[in-house]
Amino acid sequence: xxxxxxxxxxxxxxxxxxxxxxxxxxxxxxxxADPPYNLQLRNELRRPDQTLVDGVDDAWDxxxxxxxxxxxxxxxxxECRRVLKASGTIWVIGSYHNIFRVGAIMMDLGxxxxxxxxxxxxxxxxxxxxxxxQNATETLIWAKTSADQQTYTFNYHAMKHLxxxxxMQNVWRIPICTGAERIKVNxxxxxxxxxxxxxxxxxxxxxxxxxxxxxxxxFGSGTTGAVAKKLGRxxxxxxxxxxxxxxxxxxxxxxxxxxxxxxxxxxxxREAPRVAFGELVAAGYxxxxxxLYSRDRAVVAEVKADGHVVWNGVSGSIHAIAARAQGKPAYxxxxxxxxxxxxxxxxxxxxxxxxxxxxxxx
Amino acid sequence: xxxxxxxxxxxxxxxxxxxxxxxxxxxxxxxxADPPYNLQLRNELRRPDQTLVDGVDDAWDxxxxxxxxxxxxxxxxxECRRVLKASGTIWVIGSYHNIFRVGAIMMDLGxxxxxxxxxxxxxxxxxxxxxxxQNATETLIWAKTSADQQTYTFNYHAMKHLxxxxxMQNVWRIPICTGAERIKVNxxxxxxxxxxxxxxxxxxxxxxxxxxxxxxxxFGSGTTGAVAKKLGRxxxxxxxxxxxxxxxxxxxxxxxxxxxxxxxxxxxxREAPRVAFGELVAAGYxxxxxxLYSRDRAVVAEVKADGHVVWNGVSGSIHAIAARAQGKPAYxxxxxxxxxxxxxxxxxxxxxxxxxxxxxxx
DNA sequence: CCAGATTTTGAATCTGCGG
DNA sequence: CCCGCAGATTCAAAATCTG
Numbered sequence: 079x080x081x082x083x084x085x086x087x088x089x090x091x092x093x094x095x096x097x098x099x100x101x102x103x104x105x106x107x108x109x110x111a112d113p114p115y116n117l118q119l120r121n122e123l124r125r126p127d128q129t130l131v132d133g134v135d136d137a138w139d140x141x142x143x144x145x146x147x148x149x150x151x152x153x154x155x156x157e158c159r160r161v162l163k164a165s166g167t168i169w170v171i172g173s174y175h176n177i178f179r180v181g182a183i184m185m186d187l188g189x190x191x192x193x194x195x196x197x198x199x200x201x202x203x204x205x206x207x208x209x210x211x212q213n214a215t216e217t218l219i220w221a222k223t224s225a226d227q228q229t230y231t232f233n234y235h236a237m238k239h240l241x242x243x244x245x246m247q248n249v250w251r252i253p254i255c256t257g258a259e260r261i262k263v264n265x266x267x268x269x270x271x272x273x274x275x276x277x278x279x280x281x282x283x284x285x286x287x288x289x290x291x292x293x294x295x296x297f298g299s300g301t302t303g304a305v306a307k308k309l310g311r312x313x314x315x316x317x318x319x320x321x322x323x324x325x326x327x328x329x330x331x332x333x334x335x336x337x338x339x340x341x342x343x344x345x346x347x348r349e350a351p352r353v354a355f356g357e358l359v360a361a362g363y364x365x366x367x368x369x370l371y372s373r374d375r376a377v378v379a380e381v382k383a384d385g386h387v388v389w390n391g392v393s394g395s396i397h398a399i400a401a402r403a404q405g406k407p408a409y410x411x412x413x414x415x416x417x418x419x420x421x422x423x424x425x426x427x428x429x430x431x432x433x434x435x436x437x438x439x440x
Numbered sequence: 441x442x443x444x445x446x447x448x449x450x451x452x453x454x455x456x457x458x459x460x461x462x463x464x465x466x467x468x469x470x471x472x473a474d475p476p477y478n479l480q481l482r483n484e485l486r487r488p489d490q491t492l493v494d495g496v497d498d499a500w501d502x503x504x505x506x507x508x509x510x511x512x513x514x515x516x517x518x519e520c521r522r523v524l525k526a527s528g529t530i531w532v533i534g535s536y537h538n539i540f541r542v543g544a545i546m547m548d549l550g551x552x553x554x555x556x557x558x559x560x561x562x563x564x565x566x567x568x569x570x571x572x573x574q575n576a577t578e579t580l581i582w583a584k585t586s587a588d589q590q591t592y593t594f595n596y597h598a599m600k601h602l603x604x605x606x607x608m609q610n611v612w613r614i615p616i617c618t619g620a621e622r623i624k625v626n627x628x629x630x631x632x633x634x635x636x637x638x639x640x641x642x643x644x645x646x647x648x649x650x651x652x653x654x655x656x657x658x659f660g661s662g663t664t665g666a667v668a669k670k671l672g673r674x675x676x677x678x679x680x681x682x683x684x685x686x687x688x689x690x691x692x693x694x695x696x697x698x699x700x701x702x703x704x705x706x707x708x709x710r711e712a713p714r715v716a717f718g719e720l721v722a723a724g725y726x727x728x729x730x731x732l733y734s735r736d737r738a739v740v741a742e743v744k745a746d747g748h749v750v751w752n753g754v755s756g757s758i759h760a761i762a763a764r765a766q767g768k769p770a771y772x773x774x775x776x777x778x779x780x781x782x783x784x785x786x787x788x789x790x791x792x793x794x795x796x797x798x799x800x801x802x
Numbered sequence: 803c804c805a806g807a808t809t810t811t812g813a814a815t816c817t818g819c820g821g
Numbered sequence: 822c823c824c825g826c827a828g829a830t831t832c833a834a835a836a837t838c839t840g
Contacts, residue, residue, distance in 0.1 A: 144547070174556040174581070178543025185506070185540065190815075193573045194536040196558050198611055200800060205607060208596040211555045211582075211646075214609040219536070220573075228818075234570040234830090236746035240718030243757055245831070248573040249560055249611075253800045259724075279722040283745060284573075308728070309745060337729035341744045347829065348818085354827090397827060406490040410828050480815045487811090488830045496813050537815060561812090566831035569816035574832080578813075616812060619835055633813050 084291060089303070089315040089323050094295045097316045098157035106314065107231070107290035109158050109168040110281055110302050112273060114139045115176045116147045125206050134270045138319070147176070151183050154295060159187055161293065162223055167192065167230045167285050170219050171273070177217045189221040192230075193248045197277060200253045220285070230285070236344035237284050252276045261299055261325060268325050269299040278305035286311055288342045300326025310336040351439050353431050355396050355411070356385020361438065363430050370396070370415040371424060377403045379415070387415075396427070446653060451665070451677040451685050456657045459678045460519035468676065469593070469652035471520050471530040472643055472664050474635060476501045477538045478509045487568050496632045500681070509538070513545050516657060521549055523655065524585055529554065529592045529647050532581045533635070539579045551583040554592075558611045559639060563618075582647070592647070599646050614638045623661050623687060630687050631661040640667035648673055662688025672698040715793050717758045717773070718747020723800060725792050732758070732777040733786060739765045741777070749777075758789070 084105055090097045117139055123131040141147040158168055168189065172180050185191065195218040202214035222230050237246040252274055259275060261268040278301050286292060288310040294302035297315030299322060306313040307330055317323050336342065358364045359381060370379045370387055379389035379399055389399045396411030404414075412431060416424035446467055452459045479501055485493040503509040520530055530551065534542050547553065557580040564576040584592050599608040614636055621637060623630040640663050648654060650672040656664035659677030661684060668675040669692055679685050720726045721743060732741045732749055741751035741761055751761045758773025766776075774793060778786035 174543075174553050177556075178540045178547065178581075181536075181540025182544040191536050192815090193575060194539075194577070194579070195573060196560070196577055196611070198558070198560075202609070208607070209594060211557060211599070211610040212607045213555060214611055215556070215558055217556070217579075219540075225815080232571060233746075237573070239744075239746040239748045239757065240716060240722065242714070242716040242718075245566055245570070245574045247564070247576040249558070249576055257799075275724070276719075276722045337727075337745070341729055341742065341750070344744070344746045344748070352819095352827080395827080401490075407486075408490060408826085408828085410830085412828070477813060478815090479813065482815070485814060485816060486830095491810085493812075493814075493816095501813085535813060535815095537813085561833095563812075563833040563835090565812045565814070566833090567814080567816060568830055569814095570830050571816050572814090575814070615834075618812075622812095629812090 085314055086291065086312045087303075087307075087314075089297055089300070089317055089326055091317065091320060091323050093318050094154055094316050095157065098154065098161060098295055101161045101293075101314070103160050104163045105291070106161055106293040107163055107166050108282070108286045108292045108311075109162055109166070110278065110292060110294050111154075111158065111168065111170045112271070112294070112296050112298065113151065113154065113170065113172070113176070113180070114141070114296075115173050115271075116141055116144075117173075117175050123206065131203070131206075132267070132270075136270055144179075148179060148183065151176075151180055152187070155180075155183060155187055155189075158293075158295065159189065159223055164223065164227065165229055165231070167220060167222050169281050169285070170221075171197070171216055172219075173213075173216050177219070181219050184219060184221055188224050190223070190225040190227065191219060191221045192232075193220045194218070195220060196249045198249055198251045200251055201256070202254070218281070231287060231290075233284055233287075233344055233346070235346060237280070239344060240280070240283070250277070250280060252280075255301075261329065263325070269322060272299045273301045275301055275305050275308075278302055279309070282306055282309050282311055288336075288339055297326060298322055300329050303330045304333055307333050308336060310339060310342045351435060353434060353439075354385060355427070358427070358430055358434055359383065359385050361434065363434055364417060364427070368417060370417060370427070372403065372414060373416060373424070375424075379403075447676055448653065448674045449665075449669075449676075451659055451662070451679055451688055453679065453682060453685050455680050456678050457515055457519065460516060460523060460657055463523045463655075463676070465522050466525045467653070468523055468655040469525055469528050470644070470648040470654045470673075471524055471528070472640065472654060472656050473516070473520065473530065473532045474633070474656070474658050474660065475513065475516065475532065475534070475538070475542070476503070476658075477535050477633075478503050478506075479535075479537055485568065493565070493568070494629070494632075498632055506541075510541060510545065513538075513542055514549070517542075517545060517549055517551075520655075520657065521551065521585055526585065526589065527591055527593070529582060529584050531643050531647070532583075533559070533578055534581075535575075535578050539581070543581050546581060546583055550586050552585070552587040552589065553581060553583045554594075555582045555610045556580070557582060560611050560613045562613055562615045564616065580643070593649060593652075595646055595649075599642070602642070602645070612639070612642060614642075617663075623691065625687070631684060634661045635663045637663055637667050637670075640664055641671070644668055644671050644673060659688055660684055662691050665692045666695055669695050670698055715796060716747060717789070720789070720792055720796055721745065721747050723796065725796050726779060726789070730779060732779060732789065734765065734776060735778060735786070737786075741765075 197216045199214050205212045255272045255274040291312045292306045293314045295316045297317035303313040366383045368381045379387040386393050387399050400411040400414035401409040412428040415427045419425050559578045561576050567574045617634045617636040653674045654668045655676045657678045659679035665675040665677050728745045730743045741749040748755050749761050762773040762776035763771040774790040777789045781787050
């Protein structure tokens with residue numbers, strides 16, 4: 079739920095640390111942070127045809143020394159940890175110039191890393207000098223607030239669906255932000271490190287629910303806000319440059335209202351209403367005395383009135399008996415047992431449960 | 441050149457720090473280090489079929505606390521920096537459990553990072569619990585001894601040739617070590633974390649010359665020595681476990697005199713980029729809530745944010761719903777569904793995929 | 803002996819709720 | 822806090838088995 083005092087769907091103009099300090103503790107569900115990378119470019123870089131590469135030389139990426147960068151990193155990450163709900167998670171993106179320092183500081187502050195996710199760019203800039211491997215990646219760290227944190231949002235099945243129904247890996251092949259998506263002002267890049275919406279799409283879809291509040295303390299051109307709005311999430315942005323704020327406001331305002339909530343959700347099997355096997359018996363979906371079969375019919379059990387089953391004289395839950403019949407320490411009985419229909423075919427009791435849920439539990 | 445007092449092509453049995461201290465300063469050309477990752481596994485892990493995962497529970501991966509791990513890391517990296525020639529470079533491999541600490545300490549000691557290289561495993565272990573993204577990577581840091589170091593070995597063209605004559609990226613798709621290459625003792629893994637030779641092949645071929653000395657302070661089963669010998673380099677291994685030393689000695693002794701490098705090369709596999717329908721949604725080629733039509737418009741489905749579609753209240757992949765709508769066991773959804781363009785004409789989603797591939801995947 | 807089916811396995815910080 | 826238990830959860834490649 080949204081706390082009433084939160085500056086929902088707003089961009090706060092000001093210094094990152096100052097503005098973070100004004101947010102209440104444990105108030106946001108998700109944080110995405112794209113901090114300065116502290117690039118240390120020594121000279122201008124030219125392509126083989128001698129044209130100049132337009133690199134990052136913004137004032138916001140200049141720090142006195144590495145200690146100053148560490149201190150700044152520790153400060154904003156500490157504030158983020160305070161502001162994050164107990165159930166929340168944080169994403170931080172960086173490159174090899176800064177991500178190791180960021181990751182070590184996150185661990186020192188108590189964050190517990192869930193994954194390092196590799197953004198593998200499909201169209202990275204070449205290494206013009208032939209002096210190193212082509213740098214085609216940036217790294218995202220996804221973490222919860224502590225090792226002991228019990229629950230956090232991970233829309234496992236949404237990610238699996240996005241990936242052709244196979245478990246999604248921690249390597250994401252996504253193009254850099256170019257073309258119509260890249261915001262330009264007078265023909266120039268409006269922001270030197272604008273992130274692609276496809277990247278935020280995965281971050282937000284994976285680790286938040288519709289209606290959640292997503293905080294981005296380095297809002298820049300507003301990609302986080304734009305995708306949050308498209309996916310029916312609220313956002314809070316912090317940005318110190320008025321020009322970026324103006325660009326982001328205009329960008330987000332132009333986005334139409336999100337699609338219907340149902341299309342934004344991927345229900346988790348874990349959150350489906352729990353059904354005890356005994357409920358199926360009580361409701362007549364399974365009869366007392368009816369036989370349950372393993373898939374190959376080698377194991378046969380009998381249903382008791384209390385929802386337990388009897389096999390070889392042993393009584394127990396569908397799970398306990400399925401485990402015992404296979405000599406395993408545990409087993410999900412819903413996937414093990416079948417009943418015989420009128421035509422003599424086997425039907426899974428998991429399908430019966432699905433039918434019960436649809437017909438009786440809405 | 442090889443210093444005469446160096447213990448060339450030998451495995452030194454003993455503690456890593458003690459043995460490193462005995463090596464002369466600026467004496468080796470390349471270091472590859474695979475230190476303990478300090479995994480902190482809390483419970484046993486079982487696969488969905490209840491079989492037990494044989495995890496890493498070796499004594500050598502146990503540290504008192506994170507400070508002890510940092511101190512150890514700083515100590516062996518300092519020694520490595522002393523032992524490395526002014527023209528040498530170092531590789532360190534790790535996972536998200538330790539690589540951020542290792543990277544930060546390397547920077548603190550004065551190492552200058554050249555690349556972070558992602559080992560993208562082609563056959564990683566799944567996340568059996570569905571609680572995170574499948575962890576399919578390990579990270580290598582490649583660094584020179586200081587920012588001011590002028591020269592170092594990088595066989596740019598050898599890498600380019602390995603990669604179908606295109607500049608090699610910092611993402612390497614290599615299988616984990618299995619099959620005949622995986623050393624077994626009494627049918628059990630001889631070492632719990634044996635690295636594939638293909639990985640060391642790239643490391644050594646990229647950053648050393650034939651005749652150079654490659655040092656590995658955590659020698660383990662001796663993959664570094666085996667590949668160094670095959671590629672005509674000298675090695676020095678340090679290993680504290682006599683059992684591992686025996687295994688590595690036998691392994692390396694069985695390797696014949698170096699063959700021509702060309703015979704050892706792993707041909708790079710070119711894979712046609714697989715595109716999930718969800719990618720088109722994430723990239724805005726199809727909108728959330730947009731309608732998909734069968735060719736005759738008799739079947740209409742709606743697009744969800746996760747790339748599944750909804751038809752008659754049933755949700756599933758484009759393939760599953762296309763099959764279901766036709767009463768078939770399976771169907772290729774790419775050939776079944778169409779979207780309506782601005783002029784009201786139907787356009788195949790397969791054409792959209794083609795356009796996406798051309799525009800986004802190069 | 804071969805093709806196809808089945809089983810095995812891997813550096814993993816891997817559950818949640820109620821009593 | 823601990824304990825018990827329902828029940829959700831896997832992919833690619835190699836090895837082994839079967840017909």
